[in-house]
Amino acid sequence: MRLEFERTRIDKIPQDRVLAELKRVAEARDFVEFGKRDFDATATGISASTVVRTYGSWSKAMKSLRSALQENGVTLKRRKRSPFTEERLFDELERIWRQVGHRPSRNEWEAAEPCISYNTYKRHFNGWVKACIAFIEHKMGAPIQADTDEVVIPDEATAVAIPKRSRSIPLRTRLDVMARDYFRCVLCGRSPATDVGVVLHLDHMTPFSKGGTHDLKNLRTLCADCNLGKSNRDDV
Ligand SMILES: [Zn+2]
Structure with a gap:
């Protein structure tokens, strides 16, 4: 029964074929351990995700490759750690x-x-x-904070009025906003990369408390000074 089930999976690539490709890539890379991206750059017909599916994990695949090569008297060399601090x-x-x-x-x-x-x-x-x-x-000298990151003491009245939403901006969105804004304040153009003492924040243009979303269009990168200027204006 089990064999029959396996035979119906036409997309399944036999493990010995996967191993053969791992060996081929190892040889092409001078028998230095490689990662999934390196594999995909060198392999033909088999993807790194197929290797993972076949062996259960990338490290298990490397372990099998290492012992298979060992049988032929070849040692798979460990990858050098980055020499840079x-x-x-x-x-x-x-x-x-x-x-x-x-x-x-x-x-x-x-x-x-x-x-x-x-x-x-x-x-x-x-x-x-x-x-x-x-x-x-x-x-x-500190992580980039968003305006919604501060800890707030829930207020009974607002808690009822505002539907439950996560105050925390997803990591992916944070990365996208900062990359889009070139890691600098969109108002004054300063960046911690080039200007000493600049601190960047993620800012909701329509404040979260007023229903503003974590949508990319509603988020921008601001320095602390411009952010303060903005809150002052809002307070007037
Ligand atoms: Zn600024």
Whole structure:
């Protein structure tokens, strides 16, 4: 019964085929351990997600590959850890950020003759936008806050009047807003990347308390000074 069930799954690629492709990629990469992205860049006909599905996880696939290669007397070398300290990564990012005048794009980064590759940042921080945010927060000395992040004591009257909504802006949205605004204040243009002492906030243009949503269109990046100016105006 089980065999029959397996046979009906026409999309299932046999494990030995997957292993053969893993071996082929390992050889193409000089027998240095590789990640899913590296696999997809080198493999043909099989995707990293198929490998994960076949073995249960990427590390299990690597473990099987390692012992299969070992049987042939080949050692799969461990990947070298990034030789750069976080300080060094941030210094280089700041140098090129200043040179370009704003958050560098991939092309701008590569044209700036960097000492550290774009991919090193992507790997170290798990993405370019995340690398930029880590850098900005490093310069600010604190995480970027949204205007809805402050702890509020629930007020009985408003609690009843306002339908239950999450005050917290989803991480993905935070990343998208800051990337769109180039990690600088949309009013004065200053950024912690290039201006000492600037602190950025995420601001709801229509305040959350007045029904404003976490929609990208309702969110913007503001520095603390401009944000304060805005609240003063609102208070008048
Ligand atoms: Zn500003």
